[in-house]
Amino acid sequence: MLFQSIEFFQLFVVTFGLYWTLQSQRLRLGTLVLASLYFYASWNPWFVFLLVFTAVFDFWIARGIESAQSPSRRRALLVLSLCVTLGLLGFFKYTNFLLGVAWPVIRPVTSSTAPPFLKIILPLGISFYTFETISYVVDVYRRRIPAERRLLNYMLFLTFFPHLIAGPIVRPGDFLPQLERLRRFDWSRVELGARLFLLGLLKKAVIADQLAQVVDPVYAAPAGFGSATLWLATFAYSIQIYCDFSGYSDMAIGCAHAFGLNLPMNFNLPYLSQNVAELWTRWHISFSTWLRDYLYIPLGGNRGGRFATYRNLILTMLLGGLWHGAGWTYVCWGLYHGLLLAIHRALPWPRWTGRLALAPLRVAITFVLWCLGTAIFRARNIGEAGVVFSRLFVPTRGAELAPSVVFVLGLIFGVVLLASLAARFLDIEAIARRAPVPVAAGALAAGFLLAQVLSPGAGGAFIYFQF
Amino acid sequence: MQVRLRSSSQRAARILFLGAVLFFSGQLAVGVLLDRAPLSVRFPEAAAVLQRARAQNPPPDIVLFGSSRFMAAIAPSEIDQHLRASHAEPLPGVLPMAVLGGDFVSTEFLLDRMLAEGVRPRIALIEVSPDLVGRPPHLLSAQLERLFAWRDVMHWLPELVEADWSALLTARMIPAYHYRRELLGWWVGRPPPFLFAPAPEPWAPAGSAAPVVASASSAPAGQRTPPSNAPDDPTHGVERWARWLRRYRISQRCAAVLERVLARCRSEEITCILVEPPVASGHRALYGREVVTPYRALLDRLGRDYGVTFYDFGDRLPDTSFRDDSHVNHTGAIRFSALLAGAVIEPLWFGGEDRTTTTDSAP
Numbered sequence: 001m002l003f004q005s006i007e008f009f010q011l012f013v014v015t016f017g018l019y020w021t022l023q024s025q026r027l028r029l030g031t032l033v034l035a036s037l038y039f040y041a042s043w044n045p046w047f048v049f050l051l052v053f054t055a056v057f058d059f060w061i062a063r064g065i066e067s068a069q070s071p072s073r074r075r076a077l078l079v080l081s082l083c084v085t086l087g088l089l090g091f092f093k094y095t096n097f098l099l100g101v102a103w104p105v106i107r108p109v110t111s112s113t114a115p116p117f118l119k120i121i122l123p124l125g126i127s128f129y130t131f132e133t134i135s136y137v138v139d140v141y142r143r144r145i146p147a148e149r150r151l152l153n154y155m156l157f158l159t160f161f162p163h164l165i166a167g168p169i170v171r172p173g174d175f176l177p178q179l180e181r182l183r184r185f186d187w188s189r190v191e192l193g194a195r196l197f198l199l200g201l202l203k204k205a206v207i208a209d210q211l212a213q214v215v216d217p218v219y220a221a222p223a224g225f226g227s228a229t230l231w232l233a234t235f236a237y238s239i240q241i242y243c244d245f246s247g248y249s250d251m252a253i254g255c256a257h258a259f260g261l262n263l264p265m266n267f268n269l270p271y272l273s274q275n276v277a278e279l280w281t282r283w284h285i286s287f288s289t290w291l292r293d294y295l296y297i298p299l300g301g302n303r304g305g306r307f308a309t310y311r312n313l314i315l316t317m318l319l320g321g322l323w324h325g326a327g328w329t330y331v332c333w334g335l336y337h338g339l340l341l342a343i344h345r346a347l348p349w350p351r352w353t354g355r356l357a358l359a360p361l362r363v364a365i366t367f368v369l370w371c372l373g374t375a376i377f378r379a380r381n382i383g384e385a386g387v388v389f390s391r392l393f394v395p396t397r398g399a400e401l402a403p404s405v406v407f408v409l410g411l412i413f414g415v416v417l418l419a420s421l422a423a424r425f426l427d428i429e430a431i432a433r434r435a436p437v438p439v440a441a442g443a444l445a446a447g448f449l450l451a452q453v454l455s456p457g458a459g460g461a462f463i464y465f466q467f
Numbered sequence: 468m469q470v471r472l473r474s475s476s477q478r479a480a481r482i483l484f485l486g487a488v489l490f491f492s493g494q495l496a497v498g499v500l501l502d503r504a505p506l507s508v509r510f511p512e513a514a515a516v517l518q519r520a521r522a523q524n525p526p527p528d529i530v531l532f533g534s535s536r537f538m539a540a541i542a543p544s545e546i547d548q549h550l551r552a553s554h555a556e557p558l559p560g561v562l563p564m565a566v567l568g569g570d571f572v573s574t575e576f577l578l579d580r581m582l583a584e585g586v587r588p589r590i591a592l593i594e595v596s597p598d599l600v601g602r603p604p605h606l607l608s609a610q611l612e613r614l615f616a617w618r619d620v621m622h623w624l625p626e627l628v629e630a631d632w633s634a635l636l637t638a639r640m641i642p643a644y645h646y647r648r649e650l651l652g653w654w655v656g657r658p659p660p661f662l663f664a665p666a667p668e669p670w671a672p673a674g675s676a677a678p679v680v681a682s683a684s685s686a687p688a689g690q691r692t693p694p695s696n697a698p699d700d701p702t703h704g705v706e707r708w709a710r711w712l713r714r715y716r717i718s719q720r721c722a723a724v725l726e727r728v729l730a731r732c733r734s735e736e737i738t739c740i741l742v743e744p745p746v747a748s749g750h751r752a753l754y755g756r757e758v759v760t761p762y763r764a765l766l767d768r769l770g771r772d773y774g775v776t777f778y779d780f781g782d783r784l785p786d787t788s789f790r791d792d793s794h795v796n797h798t799g800a801i802r803f804s805a806l807l808a809g810a811v812i813e814p815l816w817f818g819g820e821d822r823t824t825t826t827d828s829a830p
Binding site: 188449453 | 475481483485488633661663667
């Protein structure tokens with residue numbers, strides 16, 4: 001059930017109506033939990049049990065950690081929780097990858113001629129809710145937050161349907177306190193939610209899904225395309241993944257607003273960043289801050305000297321890459337970003353490189369470096385990533401895009417750039433507040449109509465659903 | 468502060484309410500615009516068929532109306548070859564006017580348009596089958612999408628709700644979404660997608676060939692057939708039809724449309740022949756007594772009232788001639804066309820007995 005589908009609209013309308021009609025907080029939260037489980041079950045009802053198990057298990061573990069007297073018991077419970085949740089994630093996501101890696105070792109002792117891959121279906125959103133439940137148990141262990149008393153609240157924290165499948169990765173300290181009191185209906189928040197949802201819908205349907213029509217075929221057979229086409233497809237993929245993922249986040253945040261709840265911001269104009277380190281503070285913010293707080297800092301952060309810092313950066317990004325998927329392309333992508341961050345930190349940048357006049361150049365270089373990373377990320381395997389890189393850097397002939405396609409691509413790139421600059425330099429919120437009611441309403445209606453007309457239609461699953 | 472909050476909430480409520488009104492007004496306007504759009508926007512297949520009818524010189528003598536079953540089963544060159552083998556020129560001009568998802572509603576529409584444009588054949592072969600007159604009429608959703616305006620929707624409302632209420636809702640309530648491809652194609656002058664990649668150069672490694680352009684299936688609801696490169700499977704689709712033919716009853720409104728078509732043909736002096744195309748054995752097995760009895764009763768009545776002849780080719784081809792349960796493959800098309808030419812067209816056009824087949828006709 002995709003956000004842009006009729007089925008989701010029906011679920012949303014029913015849930016919204018019921019939620020605001022009920023006057024008991026418990027009933028409201030129960031409604032949201034039921035809607036969330038229904039939303040999740042629409043993909044695969046069996047995995048609802050896994051989700052509920054994870055929620056109930058960590059709920060009780062956290063209670064146990066809080067009430068435990070001895071540090072060793074607290075630590076044992078934490079380790080147990082991490083083993084179970086990461087074990088589930090590992091089983092579903094990495095078993096076949098590890099079997100493939102271990103195949104050269106086990107091959108001599110088996111009669112099989114191919115790695116014994118298992119038929120495992122990856123539960124949707126498992127990477128996201130695993131991170132959320134880990135952050136909850138760790139925060140309780142660190143005594144940053146008290147253990148939640150109500151299972152219903154904890155269930156909603158983990159399963160709340162706008163963020164369940166692809167984030168933003170919600171922190172318990174931010175979300176659980178919002179469930180304490182009965183919220184009053186506020187039209188302003190619903191309107192804000194509608195605007196954010198529309199923004200996300202436009203990004204997804206009008207830009208990301210359109211660009212996919214060029215990117216997918218090119219990256220499915222990169223050896224057949226010329227260098228210019230591969231560069232265009234690589235730029236297009238960077239724009240696509242941004243619009244797809246930030247579009248999802250905008251829609252999720254918008255939906256949550258309609259229920260009077262806040263989800264954290266996940267993107268902040270990342271492609272206007274002037275270096276890679278800045279970009280990672282603006283891209284998938286809930287993920288990068290999670291990595292910082294629960295991986296980079298526990299590894300020692302920048303406290304152990306220069307080389308330990310580089311090591312921690314590289315290791316954190318490597319694991320971040322692996323979190324995205326069980327494949328060498330993701331490992332290489334993580335390593336690439338770890339190296340970029342380490343190099344950025346290591347190099348003694350001369351003062352002149354920070355001049356304001358050079359800002360566009362810094363933005364452009366950062367964007368190109370990011371695009372090279374997304375080329376690894378998008379390739380189906382390391383071999384194809386090699387083909388892409390060889391064609392990107394060695395001018396090669398091959399199939400080229402039609403001029404009309406290049407024109408439309410240029411138009412889309414231009415719209416994204418202009419919209420980003422407008423968001424950076426104009427106070428869009430203030431403009432929206434000052435706009436006369438008919439203009440604001442007309443813009444809202446026209447936006448939804450435009451998104452519908454330009455939506456390419458069937459399919460349209462979000463890229464991050466696969467992680 | 469409280470006052471400001473309240474006023475901002477009121478303003479937001481007004482924006483949302485007015486936005487919703489404008490959104491649905493926009494949808495309504497798009498719907499009305501589409502209802503009045505040229506035929507090529509919503510029903511390009513019909514526009515192409517009518518164009519062919521207009522362009523054929525000399526004008527067609529025999530036209531064939533029907534659905535994808537007829538479309539798959541008629542090979543005009545085979546009919547021509549069959550007639551040429553035993554008759555001298557001039558041979559009748561045969562024009563297939565079957566369309567995907569074609570039923571009596573689309574047949575009536577095409578017949579009316581064709582006559583209005585001055586094309587007047589001498590014979591019309593019309594596809595019939597229990598599937599086309601059953602209730603709910605499963606091909607009606609296709610006509611909803613490409614032919615119906617609000618007035619027609621009101622007329623067919625019970626059947627449309629019964630057949631596919633979600634298609635009814637999206638086609639009428641959010642036409643901007645439902646007809647987005649048609650709208651964009653109309654506006655730009657060619658159908659989307661506007662972004663696509665060419666086929667990769669041949670030196671791409673084997674096995675990496677990509678689906679170059681993802682094209683949405685153009686087959687209307689109820690007319691889904693296996694992809695052309697899929698192996699033939701004469702059982703494909705039986706399950707779905709078994710579901711649809713359960714508790715079979717005749718749709719009186721569909722029967723009425725067929726009667727109107729026959730009446731129009733009679734008034735225009737066009738000889739009308741009803742033809743039931745072949746279906747695979749699995750599909751035929753679905754036609755039990757509860758299906759055949761009312762269906763045959765209807766045909767008997769039409770035969771009496773309008774003097775039309777009915778030819779049943781339902782069981783004339785073996786299962787090896789089928790692509791799925793109700794669409795013939797290439798071999799089936801050649802065999803059926805020969806059967807049709809010998810059993811129906813030849814006796815009708817040249818007179819005399821059917822010399823090539825043992826088709827049991829049921830006048």
